[in-house]
Structures are given as C-alpha cells and as structure tokens.
Amino acid sequence: MSEDIRRVVAFAASGRINKTFGSRIYSYARSEFANMSERFDYASGSHLGGMSRGNIFHYGKGCHIKLDVEGQSFKAFDYGTGTHFAGKIQGRRVQVFDYAEGKHFTYQI
Secondary structure, eight states: OOHHHHHHHHHHHHHHHHTSOOSEEEETTTTEEEEBOSSEETTTTEEEEOTTTTEEEETTTTEEEEEEEETTEEEEEETTTTEEEEEEEETTEEEEEETTTTEEEEEEO
16 A cells, blocks of 8 residues: 555544544654545645545545544545555654554554
8 A cells, every 4th residue: 555545544543533633643654644635645745535434535546445434443444456454653753553564553643
C-alpha cells in the first residue's frame, strides 16, 4: 500500500475514534509532517471523501477504502490494491499494519 493511502487511513481512523480530526499528521517512517483535513490531503494534492463515515474515497489515487473501527482498533480494506490492513490508536499515536508489506507504520496526529 502506498504511503498516501496509509496516511489517510491513519488520519481517518484517529478522527473517527477520537471524534475529532486534526490538521496534520506526522509519519515516523518518512520523518515528515503532512497537512490534512477531512476533505483534502495537502501532501498529495488530493481531495478525499467519506472519511467520517469510514467509506473513504481518495480522488488522487482513484480508490475506495472501507474503514471499520471498534474501540481503539481498526481494520480496513483498500479496494484499489486489494490490500488488508489493521491498526490501533493510543491517544494521538496511530499504528498501521500493512499486510502487503508485512510491517507496521507509526503516525502521530
């Protein structure tokens, strides 16, 4: 899965679980911040839809992502790549496990 998609999923999961969306997200893998809102990913210059409902559409990538949250955990499926992923939220920290890459990615909201 691409960094753009993981970043959007981490941001959406955090927003849904914490009931508020931030204005930027930090990627520990890339050591960089990206500005983001419910409707736009400024790092990729892409519009986003459905984040608060968990039916995300990333217009830049042209893909649909289904996100389900339960408690402090989430799971998702990226229909664009056919990739499953899961994660957990601890306060403002989000950990995403990308099954396609077989590793964890950590973000801070």
